[in-house]
Amino acid sequence: MQDITAKWAQEIDQHASARETIREERAEWDKERSQWKAERRKRESLPEEQMKLELERKCRELEKEKAEEERKKAGSRWQDPQPDEDCLRPGTRRYTAKLENVPAGYNRMKACQETQAWVNGRWVTPTQCDDGGPFDGVLGTWIVDWDEGDCYSSYFLEKGCYGDPL
Template identity: 40%
Template sequence: MPKMNRQYSFTNFFIQAHTLTFLSSSTPSYSFHGSNSSHSKDSGQGGRTYHVPNYATSYANERSHLISVTFDEDKNAKKTIIVIVFMFLFLLGSSICVLTRGLEGNFLVFRAPGAVEQQETVVVEPPDLQFGGDVRSSTAGPTENDTFDDQWVGDMNDELALGDGEGFSDRTTTGSGLYWDELQGSSHCVAYGTRRYTARLRNVPFWANRTRACMETPIQINGAIISSPDGCEVTWLFSGVRGHWHVNFRERDCSPAWGNFRDKGCIKKASQKRLFRARLWNVRKGEDRMLLCESAPAHVAGMYRSKPDRCEDQGIWGTYGFWIVEDPKC
């Protein structure tokens, strides 16, 4: 009996001493060892709970007698993220406010509706060259003196040859300060004598009607003023406005010529129709020969034809156009 009391007293003294040591420590440290010391679970409130075996019990029952110890993790990371997000939103709102105030007095002043249609087209031409009508309309027309066996060079080709064909223009500004920039021509022709151009409209106010501003701003291409684009493309995200033009004058690289027209005879007896054929020359490398052939005008048997009745690509032998002409002799 006395021996057991001494053991109990010794155990009580050890527990009290360990308790005093734990309370006197400013920053307690924990070290877990054992087969179950690695099991942990997030408490969901910024801490983590570790389950360790209770060594006061036997190892046989250690999985059923566990001590749950919860440590609070550092929350400074979450606070830092909140501060960064708040500062970003504050700077974004300030930038939008400054931008809006800067554009308050910069609204676009438009011309009256219909002003574009009434505006007279101004063409910059050499003294010995004059265009008639719309600057982008075809200048070739029927003549009575042409014969089918003459090589067709065409009035249009003569006029187009005087142009530089580069497609660059001087900056054309309006009273509102708008102007076209970054004018570029397509690398290939879109039709006979026609090239597609694009340019970007500058100085467009944020709150302006971008489509209307695009359609009412003229541009100079190949030495001529074009009052309105053929189409406009508006990108709202970056306030981008681009115009598109199909220019069908002074485009020498897109203007091949027909060779000699050959009379292939009547199609058949009593048909009153005669067939003519000619080869298309001066097609630049990389161009679509069939596309140019199907849109190339010609004078055939004294009559103007806007395009062949049929085109045929014969490979290394060239591209040919065919025309059917009324002939009472057939």
């Protein structure tokens, strides 16, 4: 019986040693698995980081282009907008002006659409832009229906259009 007990004790020690080896191996595997996961996350995040960097680069380029356009456009301005003699309708008159100092290489129609003029106490962009070519330039048109209370031509009065100019 002592032999059996001694053999069991030896087997119990061997099993304990094997369990300890298994625990150590499992700990090593867990450590390797964690490293692999970290490396995979890093590899997977690279395209995302590259996309972020590319997006940031494009944003910087757009800001640079916008700043360049603003710099070019800075010289553009309208001559004093002039009102038409007649009204379009009661309380509404058309104003026109020529755009000047458009920098070379800058889109003239874009400058027209983006450059504001001071008309009857307000900064406004043109209602319409017409490009007359290199000699006539760009002409802007504004349809103004504010502060035009005196705009009641005889044509409208003859047609029976009366209104309070104030």
